Amino acid sequence: MAKQIKVSLIGNPNTGKTSVFNLLTGLNQQVGNYPGITVEKKEGICKLSRGVKAHILDLPGTYSLNASSLDENVVIELLLNKKDKDFPDVAVVVSDVENLKRNLLLYTQIKDLEIPTILVINMADRMQRKGISLDIPGLEKELNTKIALISARKGEGIDALKKLIESYTLLSKKTCLDALSFAPDYFDRLQKAFPNQSLYKLWLVITQDVNFRKFDKQQVDIAPDFKIKSESELKRLQQKETIKRYQFINNVLKKCLVVDEKVATGMRARFDRVLTHKFWGYFIFFAILLLIFQAIYDWSSYPMDLIDEGFAWLSEAAKNALPQGPLVDLITEGIIPGLGGIVIFIPQIAFLFFFISILEESGYMSRVVFLMDRIMRRFGLSGKSVVPLVSGTACAIPAVMATRNIENWKERLITILVVPFTTCSARLPVYLIIIALVIPDEKFGWVFGYQSMTLMLLYFLGFASAVGSAWLLNKLLKMESKSYFIVEMPGYKVPLFKNVIINVIEKTKAFIFGAGKIILAISIILWVLASFGPNEKFSNAKEIVTKEYTDLSQDDLDQKIASHQLEYSFIGYAGKGIEPIVAPLGYDWKVGIGILCSFAAREVFVGTLATIYSVESDEEETIKNRMAAEINPQTGGPLFNLASGLSLLLFYAFAMQCMSTLAIVKRETNSWKWPTIQLVFMSILAYSIALVVYQVLK
Amino acid sequence: MKTTIATLRRGQRALIKEITSEIIPLKLLEMGCLPGNEVVLIQTAPFQCPMYLNINGSHLAIRKEIAAQIEVQII
Numbered sequence: 001m002a003k004q005i006k007v008s009l010i011g012n013p014n015t016g017k018t019s020v021f022n023l024l025t026g027l028n029q030q031v032g033n034y035p036g037i038t039v040e041k042k043e044g045i046c047k048l049s050r051g052v053k054a055h056i057l058d059l060p061g062t063y064s065l066n067a068s069s070l071d072e073n074v075v076i077e078l079l080l081n082k083k084d085k086d087f088p089d090v091a092v093v094v095s096d097v098e099n100l101k102r103n104l105l106l107y108t109q110i111k112d113l114e115i116p117t118i119l120v121i122n123m124a125d126r127m128q129r130k131g132i133s134l135d136i137p138g139l140e141k142e143l144n145t146k147i148a149l150i151s152a153r154k155g156e157g158i159d160a161l162k163k164l165i166e167s168y169t170l171l172s173k174k175t176c177l178d179a180l181s182f183a184p185d186y187f188d189r190l191q192k193a194f195p196n197q198s199l200y201k202l203w204l205v206i207t208q209d210v211n212f213r214k215f216d217k218q219q220v221d222i223a224p225d226f227k228i229k230s231e232s233e234l235k236r237l238q239q240k241e242t243i244k245r246y247q248f249i250n251n252v253l254k255k256c257l258v259v260d261e262k263v264a265t266g267m268r269a270r271f272d273r274v275l276t277h278k279f280w281g282y283f284i285f286f287a288i289l290l291l292i293f294q295a296i297y298d299w300s301s302y303p304m305d306l307i308d309e310g311f312a313w314l315s316e317a318a319k320n321a322l323p324q325g326p327l328v329d330l331i332t333e334g335i336i337p338g339l340g341g342i343v344i345f346i347p348q349i350a351f352l353f354f355f356i357s358i359l360e361e362s363g364y365m366s367r368v369v370f371l372m373d374r375i376m377r378r379f380g381l382s383g384k385s386v387v388p389l390v391s392g393t394a395c396a397i398p399a400v401m402a403t404r405n406i407e408n409w410k411e412r413l414i415t416i417l418v419v420p421f422t423t424c425s426a427r428l429p430v431y432l433i434i435i436a437l438v439i440p441d442e443k444f445g446w447v448f449g450y451q452s453m454t455l456m457l458l459y460f461l462g463f464a465s466a467v468g469s470a471w472l473l474n475k476l477l478k479m480e481s482k483s484y485f486i487v488e489m490p491g492y493k494v495p496l497f498k499n500v501i502i503n504v505i506e507k508t509k510a511f512i513f514g515a516g517k518i519i520l521a522i523s524i525i526l527w528v529l530a531s532f533g534p535n536e537k538f539s540n541a542k543e544i545v546t547k548e549y550t551d552l553s554q555d556d557l558d559q560k561i562a563s564h565q566l567e568y569s570f571i572g573y574a575g576k577g578i579e580p581i582v583a584p585l586g587y588d589w590k591v592g593i594g595i596l597c598s599f600a601a602r603e604v605f606v607g608t609l610a611t612i613y614s615v616e617s618d619e620e621e622t623i624k625n626r627m628a629a630e631i632n633p634q635t636g637g638p639l640f641n642l643a644s645g646l647s648l649l650l651f652y653a654f655a656m657q658c659m660s661t662l663a664i665v666k667r668e669t670n671s672w673k674w675p676t677i678q679l680v681f682m683s684i685l686a687y688s689i690a691l692v693v694y695q696v697l698k
Numbered sequence: 699m700k701t702t703i704a705t706l707r708r709g710q711r712a713l714i715k716e717i718t719s720e721i722i723p724l725k726l727l728e729m730g731c732l733p734g735n736e737v738v739l740i741q742t743a744p745f746q747c748p749m750y751l752n753i754n755g756s757h758l759a760i761r762k763e764i765a766a767q768i769e770v771q772i773i
Contacts, residue, residue: 064728370759484723489757
């Protein structure tokens with residue numbers, strides 16, 4: 001294989017870096033994680049002329065080489081470590097023509113590392129409208145580089161960029177300014193102590209400690225211990241360095257950039273006046289939320305039904321086509337429904353990320369963060385926690401994934417931990433059937449039904465417990481996080497369809513291959529537990545049931561056998577085993593099995609009860625009637641009354657009964673610690689509340 | 699009372715004076731919040747926080763406690 005040119009794409013957030021990456025690589029891209037951390041690693045292959053290929057690494061967006069978050073730290077660790085297999089042959093710095101001044105700061109820093117660097121000036125299509133004109137040859141000379149003026153939106157200028165990458169060896173490695181000339185005695189001494197090292201690299205390694213504590217010196221080939229200066233003195237020097245760089249940039253742009261203020265239109269100002277308005281801003285935001293909620297909740301039900309039916313059909317078809325045997329049962333009753341349980345979430349995840357990436361691409365998301373930050377901060381959350389919390393009402397899985405853009409780790413972690421309290425759509429079937437059973441179908445004050453009121457209260461309870469536990473966690477978690485709240489408010493843009501679609505595909509893939517594996521594994525375990533029993537009561541179910549009931553039709557008999565088998569399967573014994581634990585909450589062993597199975601996914605509850613009660617179909621009405629007839633062996637009254645019903649509702653409201661969410665939390669926090677804490681805390685909370693409610697109302 | 703970004707009214711322009719407080723993160727300076735640069739308050743959320751600013755051509759939102767550390771001179 002010919003040698004690939006290693007290219008690193010570097011740039012400020014909101015410069016269209018990802019669009020450039022998508023243009024260079026097309027769909028030839030892979031998204032993974034950097035080892036040990038949850039920062040996304042995006043890489044791809046770009047074909048250049050004459051069979052030469054370039055390996056493109058899309059580094060996380062950063063404003064400078066002084067890292068203040070884990071994402072940014074990745075950039076510095078790579079650029080300081082020549083031994084890293086991804087260390088670039090050439091760095092491509094992407095900038096946005098409207099924010100060139102700020103973007104060039106990072107460029108001058110990269111240049112100081114003496115890596116061959118190409119400057120991409122993106123969004124060239126907006127120059128005319130903004131009255132901007134550039135002297136490209138002049139800029140190239142001043143900045144010691146080659147420039148590609150491109151428009152990622154229109155796909156223009158990419159070929160020129162590819163040519164520049166191909167001939168990267170011709171690029172100058174010289175720096176464009178002497179940024180460290182402001183404190184000669186300190187820097188001279190530093191250079192004398194380490195004569196073989198680049199001064200800027202030494203300086204970066206020293207200051208990374210000040211900026212970001214987690215910086216790991218082991219990974220860098222220089223390890224100076226040169227802290228003769230106190231932290232605040234170092235900070236002062238960094239300020240001076242920044243001022244120095246801006247002086248240089250201002251001088252360059254004075255010569256090479258002209259902005260005709262009269263031409264520049266005030267589109268941004270007009271949009272902002274409405275979208276960040278103290279009343280209309282919130283109004284529009286809630287209207288958009290309603291739309292997203294509707295899409296996730298309602299529109300996705302059509303593809304979800306199709307998927308559900310599709311997998312049922314597949315299971316049936318496989319059963320008919322294959323010979324009978326335990327292995328085939330495993331496939332048709334364990335693996336296929338298990339896969340179905342993963343695929344069923346795809347429509348919701350795809351819809352959510354479709355909307356989120358449109359909101360992000362358009363620049364609107366920053367306005368939401370701006371509007372909501374103050375309110376959310378009281379509870380230890382951030383303005384950026386709003387979207388995850390709202391999408392949690394559809395499903396906690398995409399919601400946990402949506403926390404990724406919260407830079408502050410503590411705020412992000414709290415958001416992840418509290419999201420499962422919001423009423424997700426899987427709780428709904430359980431709520432509906434229990435409410436129908438125990439809450440009277442009557443109205444008060446002419447319009448309000450007790451039943452719909454209960455449902456609304458449960459939704460409200462979900463939000464309240466999420467926000468309440470966020471407040472509590474904020475007090476409990478002692479965690480220093482050095483990230484500050486600075487949100488860039490980018491200009492408004494029409495979202496690029498290609499970027500949106502690629503993002504949706506990526507996020508969906510991450511879910512399927514990340515959480516999907518664990519979901520499948522647990523589904524199979526649950527199936528095994530429900531399909532095998534420890535003794536002959538299970539294996540001889542057919543004979544026992546046939547002897548007992550002689551006058552039943554074949555269908556009814558099959559149902560009875562299934563029910564009998566479940567009772568004497570491993571999971572049936574487990575249900576009876578936990579009966580003493582759930583009895584104080586007002587449940588019997590059958591409900592216990594339902595709860596146990598719900599740990600795979602809450603919506604399983606209704607289906608499991610259907611199997612246990614051996615009703616013919618899982619039509620709601622039939623199960624409901626069957627449940628209403630159940631008798632509590634201790635009291636002799638109906639098993640589902642107001643006390644046990646409310647206790648069950650509240651148990652489902654608070655319990656962490658979703659292994660998919662646990663799997664995704666494990667993936668996003670990179671440890672089993674947080675999902676375990678979540679599981680234990682929520683289970684204890686659910687149990688205690690259900691216990692109190694039942695014992696008080698009984 | 700000191701004039702800081704936090705005391706600006708909407709639409710008011712000002713020049714940033716010396717940056718002295720150590721609370722101000724380097725990231726903010728790197729985004730253009732440097733002595734001598736112009737700052738305009740574009741919008742505030744309810745309770746004056748966060749504040750949406752145009753600093754030296756960069757559009758940013760910062761929380762009020764940081765804004766109160768940046769001394770300015772109204773122009």
